[in-house]
Amino acid sequence: TRKSRPQRLLKAVEGKATLGDPQSVITAIDHFCRHKEWAMNVGDEKGSILDSLVIELSPVNVLELGTYCGYSTVRIARLLPPGARFITLEFNPDYAAVARQVIGWAGLEDKVQLVEGASGDWIPRLREHFGVQMFDLVFLDHWKDQYLPDTKQLEECGLIQKGTVLLADNVICPGTPDYLKYVRNSPHYDSRYYRSHLEYTKVEDGLEKSVFLGF
Ligand SMILES: CCc1ncnc2c1ncn2[C@@H]1O[C@H](/C=C/CNC(=O)c2cc(-c3ccc(F)cc3)cc(O)c2O)[C@@H](O)[C@H]1O
Ligand SMILES: [Mg+2]
Secondary structure, three states: OOOOHHHHHHHHHHHHOOOOOHHHHHHHHHHHHHHOOOOOOOHHHHHHHHHHHHHHHOOOEEEEEOOOOOHHHHHHHOOOOOOOEEEEEEOOHHHHHHHHHHHHHOOOOOOEEEEEOOHHHHHHHHHHHHOOOOOOEEEEOOOHHHHHHHHHHHHHOOOOOOOOEEEEOOHHHHHOHHHHHHHHHOOOEEEEEEEEEOOOOOOEEEEEEEEEOOO
16 A cells, blocks of 8 residues: 655655664654655754754653654754653554654654553553653644643643643644634633744644743
8 A cells, every 4th residue: 555644755865865874764754844745843944943842841751742753852852851751642553663664764762752542541651651740841732622631631640740831732723723822811820822834834833831930
């Protein structure tokens, strides 16, 4: 059967990137998505904002919701300090398989734990299963209607604590209206919008950074 788009994206990485070089993997995916086939990676423009926030935060415990092909996983993992722990959740086994190879091509497999399954099933088990107490950074980039329920579940499980930073992709396009209303109106979050563009296009989109202030 015809290869899927993630499989074609992986072929582009294998054809163009240098094994063990994360930047070449990022460049290969961006080139493929800009010139061959669009794909829903955070992209280079929003990716630069993501990079600067990761560098500034220097997080020890990171959670990503929605791995897809592993593009943002590579962007984040390449900037983490030694000893940092990075868990990324992906429930589509085909996407997870591609992401594992993309992460492997970047030489970052030792920095990332890709967990296959639904975020809602795994969030309550992260503490006892991985021994993580709280997350310094959560990158939300999965189904847009899952951002809010998952954020509430992370709060309830005590995995979001004072200082935790939530970074949400696509708050304009496709949009996450209920999540945005929640973090912007809640007295427990200090929220800020980083205006940018939908990956590989001129359409407006952006990232919302929300710092948890404690209960
Ligand atoms: C059940 C919870 C749960 N647990 C674990 N993994 C989960 C999950 N729910 C979803 N996943 C996985 O995450 C990824 C989905 C990501 C969803 N992302 C967009 O829809 C999106 C769309 C556009 C756009 C499309 C078309 C346009 F015209 C404009 C914009 C742009 C963007 O940047 C976008 O992120 C896939 O790998 C899912 O398997
Ligand atoms: Mg996205």
